[in-house]
Amino acid sequence: MTEAKKTNPGLKAVHSQVLQDVMGRVDAAFTAMKQRGHGLPRLKKFGQFKSFLFPQIDNDVIVENQIKLPKLGYVTINLHRPIPNGFKLKTARIIRKASGWYVAIAVQMDVSIPGSIPRGHALGIDVGVEYFLSTSDGEQVKRPRFFNQLHRKLELLQRRLKNKQKGSANRRKLNQKIAKVHEQISECRRDFHFQLAHQICDNAGLIFVEDLDFRIMAKGMLGKHTLDAGLGQFVNQILPWVCWKRDVYYGKVDPNGTSQECPDCGAAVKKDLSVRVHHCPECGSTKPRDIASGQVIQNRGLSAVGLIVDQIACGRDLSGALPRQDRVKQEALRSDLEKPALYA
Numbered sequence: 146m147t148e149a150k151k152t153n154p155g156l157k158a159v160h161s162q163v164l165q166d167v168m169g170r171v172d173a174a175f176t177a178m179k180q181r182g183h184g185l186p187r188l189k190k191f192g193q194f195k196s197f198l199f200p201q202i203d204n205d206v207i208v209e210n211q212i213k214l215p216k217l218g219y220v221t222i223n224l225h226r227p228i229p230n231g232f233k234l235k236t237a238r239i240i241r242k243a244s245g246w247y248v249a250i251a252v253q254m255d256v257s258i259p260g261s262i263p264r265g266h267a268l269g270i271d272v273g274v275e276y277f278l279s280t281s282d283g284e285q286v287k288r289p290r291f292f293n294q295l296h297r298k299l300e301l302l303q304r305r306l307k308n309k310q311k312g313s314a315n316r317r318k319l320n321q322k323i324a325k326v327h328e329q330i331s332e333c334r335r336d337f338h339f340q341l342a343h344q345i346c347d348n349a350g351l352i353f354v355e356d357l358d359f360r361i362m363a364k365g366m367l368g369k370h371t372l373d374a375g376l377g378q379f380v381n382q383i384l385p386w387v388c389w390k391r392d393v394y395y396g397k398v399d400p401n402g403t404s405q406e407c408p409d410c411g412a413a414v415k416k417d418l419s420v421r422v423h424h425c426p427e428c429g430s431t432k433p434r435d436i437a438s439g440q441v442i443q444n445r446g447l448s449a450v451g452l453i454v455d456q457i458a459c460g461r462d463l464s465g466a467l468p469r470q471d472r473v474k475q476e477a478l479r480s481d482l483e484k485p486a487l488y489a
């Protein structure tokens with residue numbers, strides 16, 4: 146960095162710790178390429194850098210509606226919520242979005258929070274394309290419709306782009322509009338994910354999901370849809386976060402063959418992707434394919450946390466998993482009762 150500053154005097158205008166953090170990011174990108182097989186890090190063009198970090202800020206940088214940042218001085222902000230008492234300010238990340246500039250402040254307090262104990266009603270969740278998710282209780286949630294409307298709007302704007310001259314003011318304005326729609330889509334999606342995660346946590350003490358690699362799924366045939374629905378973001382980030390906040394146990398199970406197994410008797414029931422109904426020739430159980438998968442995930446999760454369904458005849462209150470004969474009754478309920486989907 147010292148060498149680079151000699152040849153690029155512009156670098157001196159930037160706070161030194163911000164530059165150090167950028168070098169850290171470059172280093173992390175190359176390490177990820179070597180160790181985890183990520184792609185070659187690309188050089189960022191002007192305007193592509195979306196955020197930068199002040200890795201160390203003082204506790205008194207925020208005064209009323211202003212934040213004091215090194216080299217930038219006082220900047221007026223819209224403080225969305227007060228800094229909670231007893232927390233130390235650690236870092237400030239400046240983020241550029243289509244709708245404006247944001248600063249995200251990380252705060253820290255040294256307390257240990259115990260992890261959630263497995264108890265209550267257990268829920269297995271299967272995520273997919275036809276339905277956004279299906280639960281072992283028989284609820285199925287569709288992908289919300291507003292995505293399609295926003296995507297149409299996006300396509301419309303993107304078609305206009307080819308009529309605009311490169312580098313022109315009109316093209317820049319149109320690109321700004323497109324960026325705003327992208328931001329709107331990701332915010333709608335995030336909002337939908339959070340509401341859904343909270344609704345799931347309302348009725349569960351334990352939640353199990355498949356340990357899937359969504360990056361591999363996205364490369365396959367289902368590509369566009371899986372990425373668009375943001376399944377990975379929901380399953381790996383938002384759901385565990387909401388579970389943690391709501392004191393709900395969150396666990397991942399082996400994803401192999403969850404759709405090829407009967408949740409009621411454990412028999413292997415082969416079916417390809419076009420078969421949408423699970424029908425077991427061994428025990429006669431019949432239900433939608435994704436709900437059957439959700440129930441297999443539930444069973445696997447329960448045995449993973451040591452609450453094996455068949456062995457806990459007296460453990461109903463403890464675990465929420467039902468002993469065998471009650472389970473059969475519940476099966477009957479599951480098939481009789483058509484529950485309304487959370488988001489129709």
Ligand SMILES: [Zn+2]
Pocket residue numbers: 407408409410411412425426427428429430
């Ligand atoms: Zn069966």
